[in-house]
């Protein structure tokens with residue numbers, strides 16, 4: 154008999170006392186040992202616990218290497234001018250989240266996902282790298298049209314954040330929005346990239362596409378106390394919650410704005426609709 158012919162647990166699988174599910178118990182009572190049996194000999198394999206410890210150590214090293222290579226990409230891509238107007242959120246996932254202990258990037262995706270209707274027909278404007286589109290919205294919406302005017306962001310999104318229900322479109326939203334009606338529109342981390350006049354015009358276009366029950370949601374930042382812009386590409390930074398709210402109230406019957414604080418940022422979130430919605434319900 155081929156000695157590799159039979160890989161089997163050292164004893165019949167039994168229910169583990171801890172209740173976490175089936176575990177393998179060897180005749181001597183050792184949990185998780187596996188053996189290769191042949192007609193003539195038995196070869197013991199390392200215990201399951203040892204393999205888990207080795208894999209944890211290996212994954213720790215992989216994360217360290219991944220963190221370093223993502224930091225290197227950040228330094229090359231965002232360390233010199235001209236810097237992209239968008240951000241690659243894989244850098245957050247693999248480097249910044251742990252290195253700077255900053256979970257803001259997750260909060261943004263989670264808050265917008267909370268108001269996306271199941272199977273929504275969705276539009277995302279200023280989608281950037283498409284990370285949130287793919288990882289937070291595409292599992293809830295039935296279809297997503299995601300628009301950005303950046304000539305590098307859209308190919309990046311198509312390459313690294315594609316999904317069967319996402320269509321990425323390169324378009325300047327000041328020149329118009331994709332036609333159609335939508336259950337949800339997300340405008341995340343980008344309203345501040347437009348002038349006050351542009352924001353009002355775009356909001357009118359969004360209202361036309363949302364109808365009576367559609368929901369607009371998004372995120373922006375509060376201007377720094379000294380009035381200095383957080384980013385040279387920002388056209389208008391909001392003074393506070395009320396300053397942001399005033400842009401929506403002429404167009405929507407229901408507007409909710411709330412804020413969160415991080416050491417480096419004062420954040421504003423918004424939800425607007427013609428029908429009341431319970432954001433945290």
Ligand SMILES: C[S@@+](CC[C@H](N)C(=O)[O-])C[C@H]1O[C@@H](n2cnc3c(N)ncnc32)[C@H](O)[C@@H]1O
Nearest residue numbers: 238239279280281301302303325326341342343
């Ligand atoms: C800070 S990024 C945010 C991207 C993405 N929403 C996110 O949360 O990571 C702002 C985005 O707005 C896009 N943008 C700025 N002006 C635009 C315009 N006129 N039309 C379409 N996209 C625009 C930029 O290309 C950039 O990707």
